[in-house]
Amino acid sequence: MRLSAVATFLGLASAASAHFQMQYPAPRGPFVEDNEPSFCDGYTDAVSNRTTFPLTNGVIKMNSEHPTWTVGVVVSTKQNPTAFGDFNNASNESQLAVNYFQTTGEGLACFNIDLSKSGIPGVQDGANITIEVVYDGGDGQLYQCADLTLSSTVSVPSNATSSCKNITSAESNTTASSTSTSPSASTSSTKTGAAVGSMARVPGVVAGLLVLTGAVLAL
Numbered sequence: 001m002r003l004s005a006v007a008t009f010l011g012l013a014s015a016a017s018a019h020f021q022m023q024y025p026a027p028r029g030p031f032v033e034d035n036e037p038s039f040c041d042g043y044t045d046a047v048s049n050r051t052t053f054p055l056t057n058g059v060i061k062m063n064s065e066h067p068t069w070t071v072g073v074v075v076s077t078k079q080n081p082t083a084f085g086d087f088n089n090a091s092n093e094s095q096l097a098v099n100y101f102q103t104t105g106e107g108l109a110c111f112n113i114d115l116s117k118s119g120i121p122g123v124q125d126g127a128n129i130t131i132e133v134v135y136d137g138g139d140g141q142l143y144q145c146a147d148l149t150l151s152s153t154v155s156v157p158s159n160a161t162s163s164c165k166n167i168t169s170a171e172s173n174t175t176a177s178s179t180s181t182s183p184s185a186s187t188s189s190t191k192t193g194a195a196v197g198s199m200a201r202v203p204g205v206v207a208g209l210l211v212l213t214g215a216v217l218a219l
């Protein structure tokens with residue numbers, strides 16, 4: 001009984017610690033793991049220290065803690081988007097700048113985002129926009145936001161993309177933003193695999209569990 005309680009706790013702990021962190025552009029505030037299933041990782045309001053971000057040839061850098069994941073990027077042109085609906089257009093459909101795509105691999109990943117090709121009204125040089133990265137690694141949709149001022153003269157700082165794996169196979173999907181799909185629908189089949197993967201990544205925990213099992217049996 002004690003063992004099953006410990007196993008349950010460990011299961012919850014390993015699931016909760018496997019999320020993603022946007023590293024460039026900087027999110028609204030420091031990553032808060034428990035809030036990531038909430039709008040903008042729990043940061044409800046836009047910040048005033050916006051990142052000046054390239055209108056063309058932008059890049060998102062992030063760290064994935066799940067082995068198989070789906071990601072997409074939606075855009076709000078409001079000065080202070082405070083809810084999911086602020087990322088929708090007049091037809092209440094999400095304004096995609098990077099269409100959802102699935103990829104594999106944990107660790108640092110970079111992908112291109114060309115906002116000038118998004119076709120979203122108001123996305124232009126000098127505009128304040130907010131991007132929301134929507135990620136699903138098998139334990140539900142997770143969100144991080146960055147408040148930006150777009151510029152046609154800046155480019156991505158070279159240190160922003162250092163040591164990340166280029167996963168720009170998604171690029172072919174960027175222009176097809178009209179075919180928006182729900183990320184949860186495309187990843188529901190990966191949930192089991194992700195859960196197995198996150199346990200397999202913590203041999204210390206598994207070893208500890210075996211030691212504990214041995215201890216319980218010895219009593």
Ligand SMILES: *[C@@H]1O[C@H](CO)[C@@H](O)[C@H](O)[C@H]1NC(C)=O
Pocket residue numbers: 026027028029030047049050051
């Ligand atoms: C804005 O300031 C906050 C608080 O100092 C910081 O956490 C955040 O990273 C900054 N954002 C940018 C884009 O510099």
Ligand SMILES: *[C@@H]1O[C@H](CO)[C@@H](O)[C@H](O)[C@H]1NC(C)=O
Pocket residue numbers: 047048049050079126127128149
């Ligand atoms: C963009 O936002 C900043 C504060 O974050 C504000 O000072 C500035 O006036 C805004 N620019 C536009 C074009 O709305």
Ligand SMILES: *[C@@H]1O[C@H](CO)[C@@H](O)[C@H](O)[C@H]1NC(C)=O
Pocket residue numbers: 084085088092
């Ligand atoms: C707009 O879509 C969101 C989901 O993205 C939904 O929650 C909301 O009720 C919709 N609003 C209207 C006015 O249809």
Ligand SMILES: *[C@@H]1O[C@H](CO)[C@@H](O)[C@H](O)[C@H]1NC(C)=O
Pocket residue numbers: 023024157159160161
């Ligand atoms: C890049 O370097 C600048 C300082 O030159 C620093 O403020 C920023 O955090 C760095 N960005 C990354 C993604 O390491």
Ligand SMILES: *[C@@H]1O[C@H](CO)[C@@H](O)[C@H](O)[C@H]1NC(C)=O
Pocket residue numbers: 059110111112161166167168
């Ligand atoms: C990733 O690869 C694509 C295609 O080779 C290239 O166009 C893009 O600039 C690369 N992005 C980064 C961040 O290195």
Ligand SMILES: *[C@@H]1O[C@H](CO)[C@@H](O)[C@H](O)[C@H]1NC(C)=O
Pocket residue numbers: 099100101102169170172173179181
């Ligand atoms: C493009 O997006 C669709 C779903 O919208 C996905 O099934 C497909 O795998 C994606 N292709 C690439 C190359 O990412």
Ligand SMILES: *[C@@H]1O[C@H](CO)[C@@H](O)[C@H](O)[C@H]1NC(C)=O
Pocket residue numbers: 089090091092093094177178180
């Ligand atoms: C909203 O976005 C959808 C999907 O991109 C598009 O088909 C629709 O025309 C847009 N509606 C408006 C009013 O811009």
Ligand SMILES: [Cu+2]
Pocket residue numbers: 015016017018019020066137139
């Ligand atoms: Cu997770």
